[in-house]
Amino acid sequence: MLLRFEARSKPSAAVFWLSPIIAVALSGCVAMIIFALSGLPPISSLVTFVSEPISSLYGLGELFIKAAPLILIAVGLAVGFRANVWNIGAEGQIIMGVVCAGGFALSYGGSESAWVLPGMILLGAIGGCLWASIPALLRIHFRANEILTSLMLNYVAGFWLIYLVHGSWRDPAGFNFPQSEPLGQSALFPTLIEGTRANASILFAPLAVVLVWLLMNRSFLGFQLRARGVSQRAALYAGFPANRAILVGLLCGGAAAGISGVAEIAGPLGQIYPTVTPGYGYAAIIVAFLGRLHPVGIFFAGLLMALLYLSGDTAQMSLGLPPSIAGVIQATLLFFLLSAEVLVNYRLRRGDRVAVETEAV
Amino acid sequence: MVNETKSPPHRWRLELIGVSKRYSGVTANENINLRVAPGEIHGLVGENGAGKSTLMKIIYGIVRPDAGQILWNDKETTISSAAVAQKLGIGMVLQHFALFDTLTAAENIALGLSGRPSLDWVVDQVKVVGQRYALPIDPMQHVYTMSVGERQRIEILRALLQSPQLLILDEPTSVLTPKAIERLFDTLRVLASEGCSIIYISHKLGEVQALCDRVTVLRRGRVVHNCKAAEESRESLAVMMIGDDPPVLQEKEPPQSTKKLVEVEGVSIRFDDPFATPLENISFTVREGEILGIAGVAGNGQQELFSVLSGEIEKPDSGTLRMVGRNVAGMNPFKRRRLGVNTLPDDRMGRGAVGMMPLHWNLLLTNNDRSHVRYGFIRFGQVMESTEKCISQFNVIAPGVDAKAENLSGGNLQKFLIGREILQEPKVLVVSQPTWGVDVGAAAAIHQILLDLSSRGCAIILISEELDELFQLSDRMAVMADGNLSAPVVRADFDLDSIGLAMAGKTADIPSQEATYASAI
Numbered sequence: 001m002l003l004r005f006e007a008r009s010k011p012s013a014a015v016f017w018l019s020p021i022i023a024v025a026l027s028g029c030v031a032m033i034i035f036a037l038s039g040l041p042p043i044s045s046l047v048t049f050v051s052e053p054i055s056s057l058y059g060l061g062e063l064f065i066k067a068a069p070l071i072l073i074a075v076g077l078a079v080g081f082r083a084n085v086w087n088i089g090a091e092g093q094i095i096m097g098v099v100c101a102g103g104f105a106l107s108y109g110g111s112e113s114a115w116v117l118p119g120m121i122l123l124g125a126i127g128g129c130l131w132a133s134i135p136a137l138l139r140i141h142f143r144a145n146e147i148l149t150s151l152m153l154n155y156v157a158g159f160w161l162i163y164l165v166h167g168s169w170r171d172p173a174g175f176n177f178p179q180s181e182p183l184g185q186s187a188l189f190p191t192l193i194e195g196t197r198a199n200a201s202i203l204f205a206p207l208a209v210v211l212v213w214l215l216m217n218r219s220f221l222g223f224q225l226r227a228r229g230v231s232q233r234a235a236l237y238a239g240f241p242a243n244r245a246i247l248v249g250l251l252c253g254g255a256a257a258g259i260s261g262v263a264e265i266a267g268p269l270g271q272i273y274p275t276v277t278p279g280y281g282y283a284a285i286i287v288a289f290l291g292r293l294h295p296v297g298i299f300f301a302g303l304l305m306a307l308l309y310l311s312g313d314t315a316q317m318s319l320g321l322p323p324s325i326a327g328v329i330q331a332t333l334l335f336f337l338l339s340a341e342v343l344v345n346y347r348l349r350r351g352d353r354v355a356v357e358t359e360a361v
Numbered sequence: 362m363v364n365e366t367k368s369p370p371h372r373w374r375l376e377l378i379g380v381s382k383r384y385s386g387v388t389a390n391e392n393i394n395l396r397v398a399p400g401e402i403h404g405l406v407g408e409n410g411a412g413k414s415t416l417m418k419i420i421y422g423i424v425r426p427d428a429g430q431i432l433w434n435d436k437e438t439t440i441s442s443a444a445v446a447q448k449l450g451i452g453m454v455l456q457h458f459a460l461f462d463t464l465t466a467a468e469n470i471a472l473g474l475s476g477r478p479s480l481d482w483v484v485d486q487v488k489v490v491g492q493r494y495a496l497p498i499d500p501m502q503h504v505y506t507m508s509v510g511e512r513q514r515i516e517i518l519r520a521l522l523q524s525p526q527l528l529i530l531d532e533p534t535s536v537l538t539p540k541a542i543e544r545l546f547d548t549l550r551v552l553a554s555e556g557c558s559i560i561y562i563s564h565k566l567g568e569v570q571a572l573c574d575r576v577t578v579l580r581r582g583r584v585v586h587n588c589k590a591a592e593e594s595r596e597s598l599a600v601m602m603i604g605d606d607p608p609v610l611q612e613k614e615p616p617q618s619t620k621k622l623v624e625v626e627g628v629s630i631r632f633d634d635p636f637a638t639p640l641e642n643i644s645f646t647v648r649e650g651e652i653l654g655i656a657g658v659a660g661n662g663q664q665e666l667f668s669v670l671s672g673e674i675e676k677p678d679s680g681t682l683r684m685v686g687r688n689v690a691g692m693n694p695f696k697r698r699r700l701g702v703n704t705l706p707d708d709r710m711g712r713g714a715v716g717m718m719p720l721h722w723n724l725l726l727t728n729n730d731r732s733h734v735r736y737g738f739i740r741f742g743q744v745m746e747s748t749e750k751c752i753s754q755f756n757v758i759a760p761g762v763d764a765k766a767e768n769l770s771g772g773n774l775q776k777f778l779i780g781r782e783i784l785q786e787p788k789v790l791v792v793s794q795p796t797w798g799v800d801v802g803a804a805a806a807i808h809q810i811l812l813d814l815s816s817r818g819c820a821i822i823l824i825s826e827e828l829d830e831l832f833q834l835s836d837r838m839a840v841m842a843d844g845n846l847s848a849p850v851v852r853a854d855f856d857l858d859s860i861g862l863a864m865a866g867k868t869a870d871i872p873s874q875e876a877t878y879a880s881a882i
Binding site for chain 2: 218219220221223227230231233234236237238239240241
């Protein structure tokens with residue numbers, strides 16, 4: 001008695017939307033197994049794992065701070081992903097947003113001008129866009145695969161930031177630590193929720209969700225991107241320029257990543273470190289797919305992923321487990337999500353001998 | 362009708378009794394009875410969706426029937442897989458070849474045989490069997506250097522090396538020249554004379570009538586007729602197939618206008634892709650209200666010509682391309698559509714339409730002028746209205762404007778897509794294989810739509826492999842062969858023999874045209 005996959009006559013819409021939920025449930029099971037193997041009560045540990053980080057107002061604020069960049073970047077990336085443009089370089093685009101906005105903030109952050117923060121946001125977006133435009137141009141002019149180029153540029157961007165923070169940007173009063181001076185007050189976002197670290201920058205996330213929804217579902221440009229995503233030949237036949245789709249797809253991700261970089265330095269960090277992003281650029285890819293590339297889905301997926309980040313600390317403090325457990329659960333989640341993807345196009349059937357023979361032919 | 366053949370060892374090679382197959386509510390085959398005698402060439406005809414492929418899959422063991430019996434050489438059998446079918450002696454030659462381009466003919470054949478034969482043995486057999494059945498191929502030649510005719514010979518040889526008692530051929534002539542078809546028929550007749558039964562699936566009724574001993578006609582999953590081919594005509598078979606007389610189209614007035622809407626002069630283009638056909642110095646014009654038919658066997662440059670005309674290839678390497686009085690070289694399809702140049706490719710799903718998108722999105726794919734898109738935003742009300750208009754005006758059978766394109770039958774989707782282009786009132790329409798995979802009723806409707814459009818002054822370029830269609834609709838006709846386009850011939854001079862020769866690549870035999878055309882006006 002064997003199980004085998006049988007192709008569905010058409011993709012199942014129900015499984016398409018259920019698969020993230022299945023993946024979350026299975027990841028929860030894996031987490032419980034890990035807890036049990038570590039000698040902890042599985043169910044109550046899981047409850048602690050996911051509920052303790054958000055059991056206080058302060059915790060909720062932390063959740064929003066973590067979720068906002070993930071959501072913002074993920075919806076930006078989703079624009080490209082829907083058009084078959086695979087920007088894996090959000091991490092580098094965050095950093096370039098930080099570099100552009102940070103340089104500006106270090107120069108003018110001391111001034112009392114109300115234009116410092118808008119200027120930083122604009123420059124952050126431009127920095128992310130410029131960095132994203134490199135793989136776009138390489139793709140358009142040399143047909144270089146943007147997955148590889150955008151990924152490799154992450155490391156280049158990282159080294160630029162290290163160079164600056166170890167060099168000209170290093171805080172003279174910072175005991176030689178690789179960090180910049182604290183940014184001036186006018187270069188920081190105001191606090192949004194009293195008693196938490198949640199600042200006004202988290203509002204970019206819901207704003208991006210609404211804008212991207214409008215772009216993808218109401219605008220003709222969004223329709224062109226989606227058409228290219230489902231059938232490049234149809235888009236070519238319709239005369240929707242492929243180069244524009246590549247450019248728009250990459251720049252949306254770049255702008256979102258750049259702005260989220262600004263939100264980090266002008267928010268919870270308050271200064272520039274070489275480790276300005278804890279892998280948001282990569283985690284956002286998981287968030288985008290977990291949310292089914294739909295803005296609303298990404299919104300909830302971003303909250304879930306942020307919770308897993310916070311749970312790492314809980315695991316260490318309350319459960320006595322290493323914080324890397326959160327990374328394990330995140331990866332498990334992606335693994336199950338991709339596995340469940342198979343079920344969108346295939347169903348499981350109990351195979352008899354005939355079926356096995358047919359496959360052997 | 363017992364023992365019509367000379368006392369064979371078995372009464373029937375294959376007998377199906379009451380075979381049925383349903384797919385989630387849809388009946389593919391209902392109570393099918395079919396008998397094939399040893400050495401008989403049995404035609405199987407029916408419109409698209411009549412159940413031919415399901416039936417063949419049942420016989421070849423790919424699909425299991427829900428009910429019914431299968432008798433092989435008079436003994437009841439269960440054909441549980443393709444391997445079992447092959448062991449019984451059933452061979453299949455598919456319409457789409459399953460060959461590895463980078464391997465030689467012999468290697469391809471060896472891969473398809475069970476029991477790991479040595480390559481030397483295969484090379485030997487290819488020569489011997491090829492000689493016997495007039496299927497000459499060089500076993501050491503690589504497939505990518507071969508013509509489609511030669512590729513098909515590989516497929517047939519692969520089946521023959523397993524010494525089949527029943528050979529199934531699915532639309533084997535769709536890619537062959539008339540000459541190659543004759544040769545194939547000779548081969549099949551020799552095979553049959555040696556006792557091998559043949560099931561020949563085709564929608565080309567003339568071929569079925571010429572080749573087959575008996576014909577089974579399927580309609581909506583049922584056997585509606587079983588008859589002797591010699592006693593039937595193409596027309597009577599067509600009537601059985603569609604269950605009605607095919608609608609007759611009225612004669613077409615020759616176009617009066619002398620205004621040239623399409624002027625193509627010396628267009629040549631080469632491709633990096635070694636499998637694409639380069640176009641060589643293509644020149645033609647199309648006038649207002651004229652239908653120019655472009656005939657030819659698939660793969661002779663029609664696809665490439667279509668892409669150059671549509672703008673999917675924006676610019677040819679050399680030559681001029683003028684449409685509606687404008688130089689369109691360098692314009693993409695979107696810009697050309699703004700000039701009134703609309704196109705519809707033969708591959709509807711994935712190019713002409715996006716299967717997983719609803720109909721109104723598919724309308725928007727090409728019908729995206731100012732009334733449907735304003736300030737960059739989609740005007741859904743207008744899009745829905747146009748989609749409804751398209752559905753009702755062109756008699757598209759669809760559950761609604763938000764039905765997915767992939768859920769429409771081929772004929773209905775094609776009517777929708779042609780409607781989508783025609784609602785834009787094009788000045789130039791380039792359409793490829795408009796009735797490919799479309800049932801006879803829808804095909805007639807599509808022909809009428811094209812005739813009406815041309816009578817309103819649209820210049821139409823009709824690329825087709827169906828000579829019937831081209832003869833019916835074209836005011837002038839040209840033939841593509843090996844990337845060359847013969848000079849167009851006027852309707853009065855349409856001649857099957859010279860066009861057939863031109864299709865085989867002998868353009869010199871076509872009478873000189875511009876002179877003929879001038880005299881005709």
